[in-house]
Amino acid sequence: MDRVTVGPKAMPGAVMRLLLGLLPLWILVIRLIAFPGSMDPVFANPPAMAGLPTGVVLVAAALAVMAIGIEVLRRASSNGMALLGFAVLTLPSAAVMVLAPTLILDIQNA
Numbered sequence: 001m002d003r004v005t006v007g008p009k010a011m012p013g014a015v016m017r018l019l020l021g022l023l024p025l026w027i028l029v030i031r032l033i034a035f036p037g038s039m040d041p042v043f044a045n046p047p048a049m050a051g052l053p054t055g056v057v058l059v060a061a062a063l064a065v066m067a068i069g070i071e072v073l074r075r076a077s078s079n080g081m082a083l084l085g086f087a088v089l090t091l092p093s094a095a096v097m098v099l100a101p102t103l104i105l106d107i108q109n110a
Contacts, residue, residue, distance in 0.1 A: 014074070017082055021070035024062055024093040031097070041101040044108065055104040062096035065089055 031038050042055030049057045069089030076082035 017073040017076070018070065020086060021066065021073045021090055023090055024066040024097045027094055027097040028059070028063075039101055041104040041108075044104060047104070047107050053104075054107065055100050058096055058100050058103065062093040062100070065093040065096075069093060 028039075039055075042059055043053050044055065045053040047054040066089070069085055072085035072089060073082050076085055
């Protein structure tokens with residue numbers, strides 16, 4: 001009788017990749033909880049884009065890129081590919097989460 005099981009060595013890496021892929025979401029949650037009001041400029045209108053505040057569009061785009069990054073990290077066959085996906089998708093998304101309020105304030109003051 002052959003059984004297919006997931007080895008204990010495979011799971012920690014997958015969980016760690018998922019936690020790293022969720023970095024932009026962690027940043028957003030921490031900012032909303034630890035620093036109330038820090039994301040207020042994101043919801044300011046103007047500037048507007050497609051009828052929505054530009055900050056909301058930026059955050060939504062960053063979360064979409066984060067979701068793509070999670071899928072890339074999940075499917076990566078090697079650590080090098082996972083690192084590349086993290087650097088190209090997750091880190092820029094995290095940077096947008098950190099800088100979105102500042103970018104909106106800069107646009108408003110221009």
